[in-house]
Amino acid sequence: MLILSEKDREAFRERFKDATVDAMSFTRKYAWCDLGECHGTCCSGGVWTEPEELKIMQANDAYYREKLPTVGVKVFPDVPLLDTSESMDRFTGGTNKRPFDYSDKPNYPKDWDHTTCTFRRDDGACGLQLLAVAEGKPAWHYKPFYCYLFPIDIVENEGKLVIEITDSADDAFSAATMCGRTRENGKPGYEIFAREIAALSEILNRDIMAEIKAGIAANDRLLSAV
Numbered sequence: 001m002l003i004l005s006e007k008d009r010e011a012f013r014e015r016f017k018d019a020t021v022d023a024m025s026f027t028r029k030y031a032w033c034d035l036g037e038c039h040g041t042c043c044s045g046g047v048w049t050e051p052e053e054l055k056i057m058q059a060n061d062a063y064y065r066e067k068l069p070t071v072g073v074k075v076f077p078d079v080p081l082l083d084t085s086e087s088m089d090r091f092t093g094g095t096n097k098r099p100f101d102y103s104d105k106p107n108y109p110k111d112w113d114h115t116t117c118t119f120r121r122d123d124g125a126c127g128l129q130l131l132a133v134a135e136g137k138p139a140w141h142y143k144p145f146y147c148y149l150f151p152i153d154i155v156e157n158e159g160k161l162v163i164e165i166t167d168s169a170d171d172a173f174s175a176a177t178m179c180g181r182t183r184e185n186g187k188p189g190y191e192i193f194a195r196e197i198a199a200l201s202e203i204l205n206r207d208i209m210a211e212i213k214a215g216i217a218a219n220d221r222l223l224s225a226v
């Protein structure tokens with residue numbers, strides 16, 4: 001879990017308090033991420049951050065600069081983070097990206113740019129996660145919210161926030177990632193992503209798994225009444 005203060009957590013809770021859960025999106029079937037297969041494809045464009053996260057990451061710049069080489073992040077640009085607070089509402093920035101050649105990665109989409117998040121190691125592993133583990137901290141200690149949640153997302157739909165797993169049948173980005181792609185022989189998303197659901201529940205102070213199960217049960221009742 002990113003190092004958020006209690007005040008930051010309250011801001012997250014307030015921001016997402018009315019977000020509804022698309023329970024049925026969690027019944028689609030998925031498989032666990034396999035870094036050897038995907039090489040961190042989801043990190044190719046960097047990640048958006050919530051305002052509180054951007055501030056923390058900006059304040060940590062010197063620390064990341066000193067420590068990331070110790071976990072194998074060799075290239076760290078002058079501007080690892082982008083601040084777009086002038087032009088965006090909810091997302092005030094994110095991680096920057098740098099050129100990276102995926103030509104030898106057969107699963108990388110042919111029409112995507114060859115770039116990668118500044119925090120990604122060349123083998124696809126997240127430098128922020130590696131740093132946390134090396135320091136004996138929880139794996140997601142430094143990792144941005146939308147990175148550790150992926151492929152769970154909080155999207156805006158007709159002005160309302162929805163917690164969902166985006167359907168890879170409708171979304172090229174999800175379809176290109178190993179964990180965001182639906183699998184005929186996979187397991188339901190609420191099982192595969194139980195850890196991510198628990199992290200989201202903890203940060204929002206809600207039982208998201210219970211909300212998912214209640215939504216699925218309500219849908220079943222609806223179907224059996226037809």
Ligand code: SF4
Binds near residue numbers: 040044047128
């Ligand atoms: S912060 Fe880590 S997980 Fe997130 S996009 Fe960058 S390398 Fe990937």
